[in-house]
Amino acid sequence: MVTAAQNKGQGPLGDRPIAVSARFQDAADIAGARSLARDFLTTVQARHGLSVSAQAMGTVQLVVSELVTNAGKYAPGPCRLDLEISNGVLQISVWDSSSTQPTVQAADPTRIGQHGLEIVMAVSQSFCVHREPVGKQITVTLQLADDPGDATDGQDM
Template sequence: MDQAETKAAPPVEEVAHWAADLDESRSELIAQARWFAAEALAAASPALPVATVGTVKLVVSELITNACKYAPGPCRLEVTVDAEAVVVRFADTSSALPQPQDACPERVGRHGLEIVRAVADSYRTRLVPGGKRTTVRLNLPPLV
């Protein structure tokens, strides 16, 4: 009698939301956002690869850092996990779109957008009423 192959069931879509006022301490906000993202990803079933969790936390750190520097007012973070990807959506009050810069090893700082674009499978920022919204997609490895 042949045994049927069993595969892990794909995760049900999980969506988590976090909002903050950017008047708080920058380092505290970054830590809170990273914690939120890690908790949202911990709820995924099956468990996500450790490297994916680290990459999502890095993306969140870069997005919140930029908002703290350039966008006064509140921000909103959404993390969605499904069978194919983790999608991070971040909204802030700045109406200025980020401008990519050429890589420059001598430049100190301002590498956040470079980093996010390098690790993302897709990246988009668009203007919305009241500011802008950035969407970053990180594809998950296929279930085996």
């Protein structure tokens, strides 16, 4: 995993975004991706006082895990994970080298596996796939506080 430095500084976030990125040479480094997300949110809580509910912390790790798993499973080569927080909303983007659009299968409770995108879409505020000159980027947004009114005040819970 190769990480880019996250935004420096202390104090409330206000209107400025804060972000971190990592490239995973081996897209199978799902634990590393989850750890990056957890550490990023923990750091943002400690340094900037942003409210991140326990539920949001778990949901972010689940979404990161599903998206990076799919990148490793369906695209050859590395993937890139970008996390950016702005106004209490986290944007998660995963780039991979495959230009094939992901497909979400119809809900089937008897199917074993292949529920990842269903889960991601169910817990996300938005879901977007953008083709790149090489590959594609999947971007989702998640609210970081259980009560949306808490997400924009920049205060601890």
